[in-house]
Amino acid sequence: MSMSMSMSMSSSSSSSLSNPPTLTLRNGLKHPVIGFGTYKVGVIPASASSAVASGGPNAVERTAEECVSDALDVGYRFIECAQFYANESEVGKAIAKSGVERTDLFICSKVWTTTIEQGPQAIEEQLKKTLADLGTDYVDLYLIHWPVPGKHVEAYKTLEKLADQGKIKGIGVSNYAWEDYLELKENGVKNLPLVNQIEINPFLYRKNTIAKFADEGVVLQSYRSLRDGKAFDDPTILKIAESHGRSAAQILGRWCVQKGFVYIPKSVKKERMVENSKVFDFELTEAEMNELDSLTTPDAIETFVSLYRKCVNRDTSKDGTLDGVKMTITGD
Template sequence: MSSNSATEALLNCPSIPLLDGTAHPAIGFGTYKVGFLPASASSAVSGASKADDKDERSAKDCVLDALKVGYRFLECAEFYGNEAQVGAAIKESGIPRKDLFLCSKVWTTTIEKGPEAIKAQFEKTLQDLGTDYLDLYLVHWPVPNHHVQAYKTLEELQKAGKIKGIGVSNYAVQDIQELIDSPDIDQVPLVNQIEINPFLYRKNTIQYCQDKGIVLQSYRSLRDGKAMDHPTLVEIANKYQKSVAQILGRWCVQKGFVYVPKSVKTERMIENGQVFDFELAPDDMNTLDGLTTDDNLQAFLGLYRKCVNRDTSKDGTMDGVKMDITMD
């Protein structure tokens, strides 16, 4: 596929309907660790990046390239520390706001500080991105004793017309249930952004969300580049004459998840987007479904317990952390 054809494929990518009828692009460009490394994003917490993402290019340059090759959904966050540069890229691109789908997330420290801090951060995000509304705004982590209030604040911002849709990120089944059981909450989250790939395919959690009509946004779809030499993936990639990244991306979109790859290299941006011109056979999908191990699920559980209090006054403790969640 030529670069022009790849751009056309991205510009005309399929969409996934959200509960409110919004058409969510099936693929987007992730901006985490693009041009900026957050202070607490250690390899112990977030997974070490491959050399592909250790690049001195600015977030502005990377995002501008992503927009040029056809990405129109940008996945952003307060925590990523680069929203002003993302906004600069959007401005320079000249792409009309109506043609973009912008999502951001509010971080744990702001969530802990309460509604006024969330509203102030939201306004900063709008200013940094150079827009007067967001298509989606998410609670980044289910901070114990604070995340329900945070979500209610997002509902208020939505009612004020500044957010089209709201959702959550890194929520376990029990977190979502706590949220929707609250008498103060009016609506089910439109999305739950969680790590999803064949090595962390949490079927029961995914099924729970889908039963509620919650669309899954997949981050770490490419496993931080750490599975590119996996023999099963290499074998399947050779069969389809595709790259391993394209096999992982195709698995994601074929499952109906929003696929959010990230790279700082233009050729990889193009490659990652070439997932709509082929289909994986059922046997190969089943093979990929079976790559999740108990060790991977245990690692997820440890990360969840570590991160819900991350960067808050309770950081490093299990204060308020749900110890019994649906792991798979």
């Protein structure tokens, strides 16, 4: 069963990229089902694998300001940001220059592991910096980027207090396993996450985990929806793309929104931004959806679990260790 069957999705006959369908979050907030991701846009963060391999953070093809300006011009109104992405000031410049009203934007940011480890005051200061960099008084969503062992529950409760001050419209999490979510519940969190941002695509479709979060009313934001282009030559994807006269990216994107997930494609090329967005004017058949659903292998689940263990302590004082890491999580 797709998440869209258990959540309110609304759209109008004139639906477009600047007026996309929305999912209604548990607190009534309308969340666009498509957004523009800014990871590795303009800069590669210092501890990203590609930066580590090349010896440090790199400027990439175009600045984040240029790319986000293009995305806003194309019509994207949900902008997905993070402290870790190291480009929020550039994103803010693009927003300021765009002339788009703040009320027409939906902005999400995330607080990084280093700040989470440092505690409530550091988190509050980081949110102030994020708001200043983005040029706004509030973010629509603010997420815990990784469930830092021994620290993420306190961090989440800090976000609850900041939300009471009006600086955050909604609180969510990212990269949370089901067991991390249960840890929040078991420790007295009152306002449970509205969203969980995790990798979701046909090659990492964790049906059991997704169903558990859907049953709790948690909307799933999908990152790596397009698998960084690494699946564009997959025979199944190409076959379905050909049958619809569409690109591989559009098939992956359509699968995502048809499942009821929030789709967050990213590109530094304006023509690709347009291409990635064209997912609302066709539909995949049930047989095609089932075929795509079956592309996740046991190896993919094992790789995910290994990555989770590696990343929850990333950039903290415990980086490189498994100190506090949950060794048994729901993988599928």
